[in-house]
Amino acid sequence: MSEIKDKLDLKEIVLLGRTYDEYVKAFNLDGLTLKDERLLDAASGVSSFAFEAAMQGIDITAADRIYSLSARDIEAKCAKDLDIVMAQMPTVAHLYKWEYFRDVESLKAARSRAYRLFIEDFQRQGGSRYVTCEFPITGFSDNQFTITLISHFLFLYDDRLDYEFHRQTLTECLRISSKEIRIFPIVNLKGEQSPYIEKIFADEAFSDCTISIQPVGYEFINNGSRMCVISV
Numbered sequence: 698m699s700e701i702k703d704k705l706d707l708k709e710i711v712l713l714g715r716t717y718d719e720y721v722k723a724f725n726l727d728g729l730t731l732k733d734e735r736l737l738d739a740a741s742g743v744s745s746f747a748f749e750a751a752m753q754g755i756d757i758t759a760a761d762r763i764y765s766l767s768a769r770d771i772e773a774k775c776a777k778d779l780d781i782v783m784a785q786m787p788t789v790a791h792l793y794k795w796e797y798f799r800d801v802e803s804l805k806a807a808r809s810r811a812y813r814l815f816i817e818d819f820q821r822q823g824g825s826r827y828v829t830c831e832f833p834i835t836g837f838s839d840n841q842f843t844i845t846l847i848s849h850f851l852f853l854y855d856d857r858l859d860y861e862f863h864r865q866t867l868t869e870c871l872r873i874s875s876k877e878i879r880i881f882p883i884v885n886l887k888g889e890q891s892p893y894i895e896k897i898f899a900d901e902a903f904s905d906c907t908i909s910i911q912p913v914g915y916e917f918i919n920n921g922s923r924m925c926v927i928s929v
């Protein structure tokens with residue numbers, strides 16, 4: 698029988714991507730007129746959100762450090778990371794809610810579809826939609842975007858990205874966003890609310906902003922059905 702673990706055992710942040718439908722539900726995007734916004738997907742990786750959003754006429758930019766790599770190298774790393782995560786799934790299945798994905802196979806199919814759509818678009822678009830950047834620093838101008846989305850990057854990896862990194866990345870995303878930033882999920886890999894949430898509420902760096910925790914229509918990691926919204 699497989700050993701049961703209390704979190705995914707990952708050496709580094711993995712290259713797995715989510716779909717447009719997952720982003721819409723995870724960030725409550727149904728309530729917005731997205732065609733009126735300039736969106737940034739921060740640490741977008743191999744998500745197909747940018748491609749699928751652009752196909753609907755939405756103004757979207759995706760930023761990630763992996764975009765300096767070739768499509769072939771990204772694809773090879775994705776395939777490896779997908780295998781690593783899927784191999785561990787039986788040992789951590791209890792940490793996830795199996796509704797949006799009914800089982801490991803449907804999860805794997807969705808992640809494969811996302812990265813394949815991404816790779817095709819990345820090969821076609823190159824740097825026009827996909828911008829290489831290493832947070833917490835970006836080359837974007839003040840208020841270049843209206844809303845920045847941060848999915849499965851901050852809070853989730855609080856065991857390897859320290860609070861100072863979170864503070865600097867959020868400060869940078871606020872500089873380049875005229876309205877707000879949305880971060881999902883607010884739990885870490887153990888499925889516990891990240892202690893950095895409380896720190897952000899108490900941090901003077903964000904005292905001029907409105908911070909709220911809002912329920913969303915997507916839950917995969919147990920307890921992971923809330924996002925953090927920081928409004929300028």
Ligand SMILES: C[S@@+](CC[C@H](N)C(=O)[O-])C[C@H]1O[C@@H](n2cnc3c(N)ncnc32)[C@H](O)[C@@H]1O
Pocket residue numbers: 710711712713714715716739740741742743744760761762763830831832833847848849850
């Ligand atoms: C788990 S993936 C999430 C991808 C996408 N946001 C999603 O939810 O499908 C995390 C991403 O963070 C990116 N990343 C990690 N550290 C980064 C940094 N300092 N600057 C830019 N991207 C970074 C990784 O390359 C990876 O693509």
